[in-house]
Amino acid sequence: MDNELMSNEENYAFDVAGYLHVPGVLTQEEVASLNKALDAVADSEMLLGGLHRELFRDLLVHPKAVWYLNQIVGHGFRLDQAPRLLGNREGETGMTLTGGDEPRNPSEAYFQQNGRRSSQGVEAIWVLDDIAEGDGGLVVVQASHKSNVETPRDLATGVDDMGLVIQPELKAGDLFLVASATLQGVRPWKDEPKRLLTYWYAGRAAIQSNPDGPNAETEALPRWADEATPAQKAVMYVPGFKNSSPPPVLNTDGEETWVEADTSVIHPSIYTRDPISGIDEKEFYFWDLNGYLVVRGVMDAEWLAAANEAVDKFQDRIVVGSELAGGSVSQAGTGRPLLPGLLDLPDPYNEPFRRMIAHPSVVHRLNWMGGSGYRTGGATVFCAVQGTSGHSLHDGNEPMSPSRGYYFKNGRSYCETVTITWQLRDVEPGLGGFACVPGSHKTQYSTPRGIRTCDDTMGLVVQPVMKAGDVLFFMDGGCTHGALAWKNPIPRRGVLIKYQSKNSNWGGGVIDPQDRWGDMVEDMTEAQFAVMRGPERDGRHRTVPRLVVHDGQVFVSYDAEGDSYSSKYRKPGEKRK
Numbered sequence: 234m235d236n237e238l239m240s241n242e243e244n245y246a247f248d249v250a251g252y253l254h255v256p257g258v259l260t261q262e263e264v265a266s267l268n269k270a271l272d273a274v275a276d277s278e279m280l281l282g283g284l285h286r287e288l289f290r291d292l293l294v295h296p297k298a299v300w301y302l303n304q305i306v307g308h309g310f311r312l313d314q315a316p317r318l319l320g321n322r323e324g325e326t327g328m329t330l331t332g333g334d335e336p337r338n339p340s341e342a343y344f345q346q347n348g349r350r351s352s353q354g355v356e357a358i359w360v361l362d363d364i365a366e367g368d369g370g371l372v373v374v375q376a377s378h379k380s381n382v383e384t385p386r387d388l389a390t391g392v393d394d395m396g397l398v399i400q401p402e403l404k405a406g407d408l409f410l411v412a413s414a415t416l417q418g419v420r421p422w423k424d425e426p427k428r429l430l431t432y433w434y435a436g437r438a439a440i441q442s443n444p445d446g447p448n449a450e451t452e453a454l455p456r457w458a459d460e461a462t463p464a465q466k467a468v469m470y471v472p473g474f475k476n477s478s479p480p481p482v483l484n485t486d487g488e489e490t491w492v493e494a495d496t497s498v499i500h501p502s503i504y505t506r507d508p509i510s511g512i513d514e515k516e517f518y519f520w521d522l523n524g525y526l527v528v529r530g531v532m533d534a535e536w537l538a539a540a541n542e543a544v545d546k547f548q549d550r551i552v553v554g555s556e557l558a559g560g561s562v563s564q565a566g567t568g569r570p571l572l573p574g575l576l577d578l579p580d581p582y583n584e585p586f587r588r589m590i591a592h593p594s595v596v597h598r599l600n601w602m603g604g605s606g607y608r609t610g611g612a613t614v615f616c617a618v619q620g621t622s623g624h625s626l627h628d629g630n631e632p633m634s635p636s637r638g639y640y641f642k643n644g645r646s647y648c649e650t651v652t653i654t655w656q657l658r659d660v661e662p663g664l665g666g667f668a669c670v671p672g673s674h675k676t677q678y679s680t681p682r683g684i685r686t687c688d689d690t691m692g693l694v695v696q697p698v699m700k701a702g703d704v705l706f707f708m709d710g711g712c713t714h715g716a717l718a719w720k721n722p723i724p725r726r727g728v729l730i731k732y733q734s735k736n737s738n739w740g741g742g743v744i745d746p747q748d749r750w751g752d753m754v755e756d757m758t759e760a761q762f763a764v765m766r767g768p769e770r771d772g773r774h775r776t777v778p779r780l781v782v783h784d785g786q787v788f789v790s791y792d793a794e795g796d797s798y799s800s801k802y803r804k805p806g807e808k809r810k
Contacts, residue, residue: 239304245678246691247305248350249670251343251378251415252401254692258297259359259406267292268361271318271428278317289316293432298357301410302434307351309437315445319358319371319429320419328391330398330418333377333384336500340439341413343378345677352378353436354413360403361428369422371409371429372400374522375693376672377416381641382518384416391418395515397522401692403429413441443475450475464490504644512601520602521641523671524712525697525705531594532655532702536585540657543582544572544614544726551616557716559625561686564718566622575612575728586612589655590730598706599732603648606735614657615727617719623665626685626694629673629713636737636770637710639674649734652709657726660699665719666727667705668696674711687717739770760787 239247247253259267270285271277280289292298293312302310320326334342341354364370374397377384387393400420403409411417413433435441443449452474458466467481479496493499506514520526532540551572558564575586589595590609599607630638640647660666670684670693683689696717699705707714709731719725733739746754746765754765763778779790 239301241679242681242683242689242691245676245681245684246693247352247410247412248345248676248678249672250373250375250693251672252373252375252409252411253301253305254401254403255297255301255408255410256404257406258295258408261406264361264405267359267430268428271361271430277321278315280316292316292359292430298408298432301408302355302357305350305352305410305412306355306434306436310355310434311437312432313354313435313439313441314433316430316432318426319431320422320426326419326421328418328420330372330374330384330389330391330416332414332416333374333389334380334414335383336498338414340435340441343412343414348677351436352412352414353439354441355434356411356413357432357434358409358411359430359432360407360409361405361430363405364401364403364427364429366400366402367423368400368427369420370400370427371403371411372398372418372420373411374398374416376522376675378412378414379672379675380416380518380522382514382521385515385518387515388416388518393515395519397519440472440478443478444473449473452477463492467492510601511597516598517601517646520706521646523669523695524639524674525669525671525707525714526598527697527699528594528598528704528706529700530702531592531704532657534702536588537657537701539581540585540655540728541726543575543578543585544616544657546582547572547578550574556622557624558622558718559686561623561625561688563688564623564625564686566620566718567618569621569624570616570618570724571613572616573611573613575614577611586728589653589728594704595653599651602646602651602706603732603734604645607651607732608735609730609732610741612728612730615654615716615725615729617665617716617725619719619722619724621665621719621725623668623687623718624716626668626670626680626687626713626715628710629670629676629680630711631676631679634710636739639708639711648708648711649737650709650711650731650739652707652729652731654705654707655728655730656699656701656703656705657728658701658723660697660725660727661721662696662698664721665717666696666699666725667707667714668694668717669707669712669714671695671712673713674708680713684713685715687715737770738768742769743767744769759789763789 243253267288270288274280274283274285280286281293343352344350358371388395388397401409452471454469458469464483467483470477470480482493482496482499483490484493484499516526551570553568553570556566556568558566576583589612628637636649638649654667684693687694697705743749744767746762749767750765754762757765760780763780769777781788781790
């Protein structure tokens, strides 16, 4: 363990979710000893200095915890708050969630750059009782440590969990690591309280909580501080003393400066929320957080009936494609049945599908998801039957491709490709269909094979439950997505329509150099000709020519099969024929 690094799976899990579950770190004998010691301790916040302190001091620098913290927080991490039982403080157990990354608190935030990362705050939670689903206790919101959007008030207060709040199932002896920036809380216990012993760690320079030691009572100010104004004293506070966090807050009207009685942070922005944007703030939060969004009940019963009738009518046009499980054990099955060309069906059967492509519910959301100017190429219905294989999870914008990614800047979502699936039938829990990894559109780690195959999901893969008439939007290319094997005896029916932004091209249009430039490309060398093509996405078979410099000369490199540019290989300077 000394020289090893966290696996890509562990890095991916913490980076995507904002937490990491490490099972079986403590033996059952160690768990029993800790529980026995806690039974004898009156004040659980004096664990490091009490009668049984050695047990709790050993946990303070447990080798496994130190190994993870060095890689997640960084070397030089420190304990910021004394260990205690989670949910033991008055008012701590309830529906309220804290954390989230907007507004950002840099002293607790998650940073990543140039292959390095640092979570400035991490809670190391030692699980001392088994906690089953529905027991209560610790709850978290996956991917919220990277949220660009302020937490909706209803979610923070527990009025509406928005389908986002997760209560992890844990076993005694497990270690659960949570970034401080992750939205989290402690829900009431179903029966008797369970023991989650929590140590709060911080980055070496991060200012978070105030100390309890006797030498932190009175801060040391310079001699002339007695003559200083309150405003002058406010900017000379020294970190580490009891009254230094939160620090004094200065304000001004441009003429005078004063110290506010309220210590709430003042951090002006040149932007304000647009009350007439038409954007539902819960939808925007959900989209940025997860990389997908479900809009309920867009299609009425009459519309659904017409669409299903059309699919029934043209069953003979269904094409069974390849098995797409990608070597998965859990998702293996038969090839995927598709009914393409829905917009070209004869009248009146095309009408329910043509109605979809520029529907107000679609246009409204595509405008804020990526901006106007998007286009579509058609509509296809998934007709999976019981036993149809899953589609291995793919994309996630890793490796990075600007034509497929997601960015957030100045309050706007920039998603280059949005795919929509209109549900013509219910998608039941656990029976297959669209699946994705919420938060994967922001990761900088490669998707682990277990995630791609869904043979080892690490609890990160979600299959949204939907009703007939619901519409699913997802970041095609940004969010890691695919489909789980179809287990429902009722065939799947989801109409898939892709939209590409105005900024890039995934296929079609004027691409050939001669079509784009005409006689201008006549007699060009192969290398010259290669850079004269129109915009197109690199195909699955690497059909886009690449220029390679070797020994000071430029060569064209490509897979010749199926490539319209490669009638034959040419040396540098050789003319096209």
